[in-house]
Amino acid sequence: MISKLDLYKVFCEVAKCESFSKGAKALYMTQPAVSQAIMQLEEELEVRLFTRTSRGVTLTNEGKLLFEYANSAINLINVGEEKILESKNVMLGDLKIGVGDAISRYFLLPYLDSFHNQYPNIKLKIVNKTxxxxxxxxxxxxIDIAICNFPIEDTTLEIKKCMEVQDVFVCGDKYKSSLSMPLSFEELAKMPLILLDNKSNSRKYVEKYILSKGVKITSEIELGSHDLLLEFARINLGIACVIKEFSQEYFDNGTLFEVTTVEEIPKRNIGFCYSKSVSLSPASKKFVEILES
Incomplete structure (x- = not known):
């Protein structure tokens, strides 16, 4: 008889493949066995998990809800098995790091270099996301560790601050002469602003602070990369909101200029976080030691 855990594994694989036959192939099972497993799970839960179509299957609303939790649970079990294997030898294993685009270039690289020199046999996987x-x-x-823009409000995560950063607005030479006086947030909101995508934590932080002062800012151009913010401002397409510490090269060579505002946006932090419910692998612990040093 198939165990309850195996039923959930079958369910998750079929959901990801959107097909009983493809799911069966991935699991090295026969299609009738997969169909029987899904039927057994649906009977035990007394809900229908899939809608059958001529092109495959799709999750029902109940199926979507179950998949969110079941898939996470199975991933965590797999991670646990990996960590047991890695614990036998800290010199082997994988380290999966999630990081924002700009942070990977301007903050993370020296730490990766140090870690790789000390533990060259540990495979690194870097994931760029918001x-x-x-x-x-x-x-x-x-992923094992995330290196992010703070603030983060999530009680399930252990959060460690590493670096303080300042959000500023910058412009190219076209705007420099007309912006010699400090701008109020009201004046700034009337300018053609270049901002990160609205899912970005950095943008949300800046928008929330300026809104607390009674001013709503909107973007004329939205971009997914900090480097593109700098380049679009350099060619005078508008005024970009960037991280000052990650823009120093442009200030030094005189291609960008900081737009002074009457009131500074409060500094925030960049740091790393990891799940409180999952023990760090030996490789993750070594990397955390390097970050904290």
């Missing part, structure tokens, strides 16, 4: 996406991946066990 902070919100990385937090979701942490909780499902898809």
């Amino acid at each position: 902070t919100l996406e990385l937090c979701t991946m942490l909780k499902s066990g898809a």
Whole structure:
């Protein structure tokens, strides 16, 4: 008889493949056995999990809800098995790090270099996502550590601050002469603003603070990369909101200029986080030691 855990494994595989036959192939099972397993699970839960179509299957609303939790649980079990194997030898294993685009270039690289020199046999997997996406991946066990823009409000995560950063607005030479005086947030909101995608934690932080002062800012151009913010501002397409510490090269060579505002946006932090419910692997612990040093 198929165990309850095996039923959920079959369910998750069929959901990901959107097909009984493809799921059976991935699981090295026969299609009738897969169909029987799904039928058994549906009978035990007294709900229909899939809608059958001529092109395959799709999850019902109940199926979507179950998949969210079942898939995370199975991922965590797999992570646990990997960590047991890794614990036998800290010199082997994998380290999966989630990080934002700009943070990987301007913050993470020296730490990766140091870690790789000390533990060259540990395989590194770097995933670039937004902070919100990385937090979701942490909780499902898809990554070991996330290096993110703070603040993060999630009691299930252990959060460690590493570096203080300042959000500023910058412009190219076209705007420099007309912006010699400090701008109020009301004046700033009237300018052609270049901002990160609205899912970005950095943008949300800036928008929330300025809104607390009674001013709503909107973007004329939205981008998915900090480097593109700098380049679009450099060629005078508008005024970009960037991280000052990650923009120093542009200030030094005189291609970008900081737009002074009457009131500074409060500094925030960049740091790393990991799940409180999952023990760090030996490789993850070594990397955390390097970050904290």
